[in-house]
Amino acid sequence: MNEQAIQSIVEEIVSRLKGSSVKYHSIPMAVSARHCHLSQKDLEVLFGTGYQLTKKADLSQPGQFAANETITIAGPRGSIEKVRILGPARNITQVEISRTDSVKLGLKPPLRESGNIEGSSPVTLIGPKGSIYKKEGLIIAQAHIHMAPEDAETFGVKNGEYVKVEAEGERPISMGNVLIRISPRYRLEMHIDTDEANAGFITGKTAGRLIRQEESL
Amino acid sequence: MNEQAIQSIVEEIVSRLKGSSVKYHSIPMAVSARHCHLSQKDLEVLFGTGYQLTKKADLSQPGQFAANETITIAGPRGSIEKVRILGPARNITQVEISRTDSVKLGLKPPLRESGNIEGSSPVTLIGPKGSIYKKEGLIIAQAHIHMAPEDAETFGVKNGEYVKVEAEGERPISMGNVLIRISPRYRLEMHIDTDEANAGFITGKTAGRLIRQEESL
Numbered sequence: 253m254n255e256q257a258i259q260s261i262v263e264e265i266v267s268r269l270k271g272s273s274v275k276y277h278s279i280p281m282a283v284s285a286r287h288c289h290l291s292q293k294d295l296e297v298l299f300g301t302g303y304q305l306t307k308k309a310d311l312s313q314p315g316q317f318a319a320n321e322t323i324t325i326a327g328p329r330g331s332i333e334k335v336r337i338l339g340p341a342r343n344i345t346q347v348e349i350s351r352t353d354s355v356k357l358g359l360k361p362p363l364r365e366s367g368n369i370e371g372s373s374p375v376t377l378i379g380p381k382g383s384i385y386k387k388e389g390l391i392i393a394q395a396h397i398h399m400a401p402e403d404a405e406t407f408g409v410k411n412g413e414y415v416k417v418e419a420e421g422e423r424p425i426s427m428g429n430v431l432i433r434i435s436p437r438y439r440l441e442m443h444i445d446t447d448e449a450n451a452g453f454i455t456g457k458t459a460g461r462l463i464r465q466e467e468s469l
Numbered sequence: 470m471n472e473q474a475i476q477s478i479v480e481e482i483v484s485r486l487k488g489s490s491v492k493y494h495s496i497p498m499a500v501s502a503r504h505c506h507l508s509q510k511d512l513e514v515l516f517g518t519g520y521q522l523t524k525k526a527d528l529s530q531p532g533q534f535a536a537n538e539t540i541t542i543a544g545p546r547g548s549i550e551k552v553r554i555l556g557p558a559r560n561i562t563q564v565e566i567s568r569t570d571s572v573k574l575g576l577k578p579p580l581r582e583s584g585n586i587e588g589s590s591p592v593t594l595i596g597p598k599g600s601i602y603k604k605e606g607l608i609i610a611q612a613h614i615h616m617a618p619e620d621a622e623t624f625g626v627k628n629g630e631y632v633k634v635e636a637e638g639e640r641p642i643s644m645g646n647v648l649i650r651i652s653p654r655y656r657l658e659m660h661i662d663t664d665e666a667n668a669g670f671i672t673g674k675t676a677g678r679l680i681r682q683e684e685s686l
Contacts, residue, residue: 351667352569363639363670416641422580423611424633424645425668450568451642451668453580 277407277462279397279417281442282312283449287336288323288347288377294386295341298323298379305339312441313398315340324378325349325390329358331378345386347375348393350447364391365431393445396431397462398438409464410434417442417460425452426463494624494679496614496634498659499529500666504553505540505564505594511603512558515540515596522556529658530615532557541595542566542607546575548595562603564592565610567664581608582648610662613648614679615655626681627651634659634677642669643680 296303305319319337325347326332332353346369354361354373361373368391375390377383397415399407409415411434418426427448442460449455513520522536536554542564543549549570563586571578571590578590585608592607594600614632616624626632628651635643644665659677666672 351670352663355667422646426643426645427668428641428643429639446569447664447667450572450664451644453568 277464279442279460279462280440281419281444281454281458281460282456283454284348284393284443284445285336286325286332286347286349286353286446287318287338288325289338289342289345290377291343291345292341294345294377294384295337297382297384298377300381303381305337305341307339311338312439314437314439321379325357326376326378327354327357327359330356332356344369345377345389347377347386347390348445349390350445351392352447354390354392359390361390361392363394365394365396366391393443394429394431395427395442395444395448396433397440397442398433398435399440400436400438401434403440404432404434407462407464409462413464416463418463419452419454419458419460421453421458423451423453425454494681496659496677496679497657498636498661498671498675498677499673500671501565501610501660501662502553503542503549503564503566503570503663504535504555505542506555506559506562507594508560508562509558511562511594511601512554514599514601515594517598520598522554522558524556528555529656531654531656538596542574543593543595544571544574544576547573549573561586562594562606564594564603564607565662566607567662568609569664571609576607578607578609580611582611582613583608610660611646611648612644612659612661612665613650614657614659615650615652616657617653617655618651620657621649621651624679624681626679633680635680636669636671636675636677638670638675640668640670642671 305321307317308320309318311317317339319339321337322334323337324331324333325335349361359373359375364372369389372388373390374387376385409432411432413432414429415432416426416428417430522538524534525537526535528534534556536556538554539551541548541550542552566578576590576592581589586606589605590607591604593602626649628649630649631646632649633643633645634647
């Protein structure tokens with residue numbers, strides 16, 4: 253092998269090694285318990301005409317809050333009480349539960365990005381003043397990371413991109429197909445559900461490691 | 470750079486690339502719902518003197534069976550009914566639940582290998598003829614892979630070794646600290662609990678991918 257051939261092999265190998273290098277970024281994690289977002293119309297059916305949600309606590313994403321109000325959700329196999337309403341009221345009613353919850357209800361909600369409820373599972377909502385059968389609106393929320401445009405630039409990721417996140421600890425876990433959601437309103441935080449949290453012994457104190465394969469791969 | 474220097478760099482890089490190669494092996498997966506193993510003494514307290522378990526169904530590991538009998542387990546915050554007993558009776562009573570279950574009971578069982586219950590969580594067992602407060606015996610089972618010595622040879626793993634297992638699908642997940650357990654009595658199968666299954670949408674039809682980092686790493 254002549255020197256030039258070897259040199260070009262070295263360059264190729266070095267280039268591929270660089271290409272497959274993996275970048276790590278630390279991401280604060282938050283565990284979303286089952287909850288629902290209600291339209292003002294549905295809120296009034298469940299709690300009475302003109303009803304307004306009252307704030308129990310602010311959430312980490314600006315403007316969002318946990319309400320004092322809760323509802324019961326039900327399916328053909330069972331029901332779950334005290335499902336927290338998150339405010340403010342939205343255009344569309346959406347209920348987010350875990351796969352574990354879905355077994356209890358006897359329903360089969362799809363894994364979806366928040367807001368994408370077309371053709372999702374039906375669910376019955378029960379409040380102190382009325383109940384509603386929603387033909388769709390029940391989902392299992394896909395794990396996602398909220399971030400501001402500056403974070404996205406730092407991390408080199410785009411809106412709608414999927415990444416992998418590893419959480420170290422007593423029960424190490426890594427999650428794939430984690431959706432990147434970028435908005436100037438967002439604060440950096442990964443949202444997972446209680447099944448993912450319990451499978452990895454993840455609490456609000458855990459930091460995840462964002463892993464992004466370089467585009468050159 | 471002279472030819473010799475380049476050649477030695479190439480050799481080093483090739484050696485490192487080989488060293489970091491990862492081996493894949495497919496592993497059938499089984500989801501263990503919450504269950505308990507009872508000593509004959511505890512079985513008789515719960516079901517009456519001289520009681521013998523009756524078989525509902527054989528399990529995949531030879532000689533093990535799901536009994537028709539179930540018990541209620543309880544903690545300071547709540548109880549769970551219809552917890553399946555697995556037979557035959559063992560020397561020591563052990564109850565295996567998920568982290569999700571532990572929240573409902575208000576107990577904090579440790580993550581343990583089956584059989585290692587020293588200093589684990591207390592739990593109350595309730596049967597049709599009596600109840601028992603166990604000072605220890607409640608655990609969350611560590612994910613593990615049963616295999617025969619021939620499998621272990623094929624896969625190049627040792628008893629007590631920890632590996633990583635990836636499950637592909639709609640909600641890809643990988644689990645670390647998965648324990649290898651080898652016995653001539655075992656049939657190849659990975660056992661995970663319902664939290665791990667629900668976090669990864671894993672069913673009994675899913676095949677996991679055993680990943681073992683080469684020793685040279």
